[in-house]
Each structure stands twice: as C-alpha cells, then as structure tokens.
Amino acid sequence: MILIDQLAERHIQQAIEQGQLNQLAGTGRPLKLDDDSHVPAELRAGYRVLKNAGFIPPELAERKEALRLCDLLKSTGLPDADPTTQHPIYQQLKKLELKMRVKGINTYAIQHYLHRFSVKTS
16 A cells, blocks of 8 residues: 555544544435546546536537527527528537537537527528
8 A cells, every 4th residue: 555545544544533524414325426437537537626626628618608509599589680590699509519520529419409490490
C-alpha cells in the first residue's frame, strides 16, 4: 500500500473511532452513484472532477445549448412573413447541430425537432 493511502486509512479509522462520521448526511442509506459507464475509463476521473467543480464536458454543454435554442425557438412566435429557415435562432441551432455532427455527436433529436418545427411552420 502506498504511504498516502496508509495515512488516509489511518485518519479515516481515527475519525470512525472518535465518532466524527456518525452524523453524516445519508448515513445508513445506499450511495447514489452516477452511471459513468458511457464515459471511457481513462476520462472518468477527469469528468468526475469537472462535474464536482460545476463544469460539464463540452459535448454536454453543446447539447444543453441546443436544447435551450429548441425551447427558445418553440416559444418564439414566428410571424408568417418570416420563414423558419431565415430566423436567426433557427440558423444558430442549425450551425450548432452541424458542429456537433462534425464532432461525431449524435444529433438525431435536434434533427427530429428541426424537421417537426419546419413542418409545423410551413
């Protein structure tokens, strides 16, 4: 066992013996672990650190932005004179969708939404 591991174990054992860990939130309940099986093993620790610090991977940030644009486009009452394909939000969403596809990110949901939206407005 590495020295740092031994020191950590010793401190944990001392805290247990002194009762410092008895009143922790969630004591006696199962841990809620994130399903990170879709993340490559070599990236899991880094992603977990980023998540705990409040950051998300760029791919998820792009998907989140795409969803925000979809909601914004849905809530925007487009005038009949403004075809969907000319609307700035629509154009922004199309650019983001193309950028994600080039990176190899699945954009089926965005494509489906854009198709549905363009059918409704035509």
